[in-house]
Amino acid sequence: MDELRAASMDASSDTFGTFVRKPTKRATSLSASLAESQPLPTPAAPALVNDWVEVGAVAGAYGVRGWIKIYPHAQIAKGDGALLHAKHWQLVAKDGQTQSVTVCEAKLHGGNNLVAQLASCASRDEAEALKGQRINVSRADFPAPQADEYYWVDLIGLDVITEAGVALGQVTGLLDSSAHAILQIAYSKQGKDGAQSQAERLIPFVHAHVSDVDLIKRQIVVNWEEDI
Numbered sequence: 001m002d003e004l005r006a007a008s009m010d011a012s013s014d015t016f017g018t019f020v021r022k023p024t025k026r027a028t029s030l031s032a033s034l035a036e037s038q039p040l041p042t043p044a045a046p047a048l049v050n051d052w053v054e055v056g057a058v059a060g061a062y063g064v065r066g067w068i069k070i071y072p073h074a075q076i077a078k079g080d081g082a083l084l085h086a087k088h089w090q091l092v093a094k095d096g097q098t099q100s101v102t103v104c105e106a107k108l109h110g111g112n113n114l115v116a117q118l119a120s121c122a123s124r125d126e127a128e129a130l131k132g133q134r135i136n137v138s139r140a141d142f143p144a145p146q147a148d149e150y151y152w153v154d155l156i157g158l159d160v161i162t163e164a165g166v167a168l169g170q171v172t173g174l175l176d177s178s179a180h181a182i183l184q185i186a187y188s189k190q191g192k193d194g195a196q197s198q199a200e201r202l203i204p205f206v207h208a209h210v211s212d213v214d215l216i217k218r219q220i221v222v223n224w225e226e227d228i
Contacts, residue, residue, distance in 0.1 A: 052090055052136035053153050055082050061127035062115045068127045070106075070114040070135065083114055086141035092134040150213060159219045160185050160203070163211055166226050168201060181205040183220070 056072040072083055083089075084106050091099050106116040121127050145151060152174065160168040160183070169187030176182075185201040203209050203224055212221040 051139040053082075053139050053142075054092075054134050055137045056114070056135040058091070058130045058133045058135065059113070060131040061124045062109075064124045065117075066121040066123050066127050067115050067117050068121065068130055069109070070116060072112065072114060081143045082137045082141060083116075083135070084108075085143055086137045088138070088141075089118075090136040091130065092136060094132060098136075150215075154215055155183070155213075155220075157218070158213075158215075160201075161219060161221055162224055162226065163221055168203075168222065168224065168226060171220065172200075174205070175202070183210075 055074065056070050059069040059071050061067070062069040070083065087103050089101050089103060091101055093099075101121075102119040104117040104119050106114055109115040121130065139151075139153065142151060155171050155174065158171045160171060162168060167187075169185040171183055172186045173184040174181045175184060181204075183203045183205050185203060187199055187201060188196050189199045190196055201224075203222055209223050210220060211223055214221070
């Protein structure tokens with residue numbers, strides 16, 4: 001129980017919620033932002049074939065009529081309503097076995113936790129047997145984000161290029177600062193000995209630096225210099 005709660009708390013920083021490409025009225029200090037930022041946990045990549053995305057975990061039984069309590073991976077109030085909207089979930093047991101379930105009802109309970117009634121779960125014992133299982137939701141069932149909002153799973157893997165067309169690398173993760181999100185971009189660089197090594201660029205996810213996000217082309221255009 002404690003391990004499940006800890007894992008859920010570690011993964012609750014909007015990992016599966018939306019990131020906003022914020023406008024900036026003045027220059028933002030990247031070093032200051034990083035001083036207050038926290039790295040977001042990196043879950044297993046969603047399977048592209050069936051588009052399942054892990055969005056939470058079953059914490060245990062709720063009540064005596066088969067309801068379950070859920071720890072979501074995102075702050076529901078901040079935009080990630082996949083668990084509330086989807087009518088079908090995929091449950092993944094510790095041994096990797098999966099089962100599809102129909103959601104009769106899901107609602108917020110006690111802050112950012114949820115409770116839900118599954119069609120296949122009618123007793124407390126059946127609900128308790130699901131404890132620890134991970135919950136996947138189809139990406140197609142995610143609510144549409146607002147303007148300039150992007151789901152974490154949609155940003156990972158996008159190529160990043162400058163406005164002049166220079167390739168800067170690929171998005172591998174995000175940092176969540178108190179002011180805005182920061183893109184983590186991996187790229188290869190050549191050392192003085194000619195050997196290639198992996199390096200990382202950090203670019204604030206704000207209008208001042210991010211000119212365009214094209215999910216169809218799978219690329220992000222940034223106002224950024226290659227040598228920064």
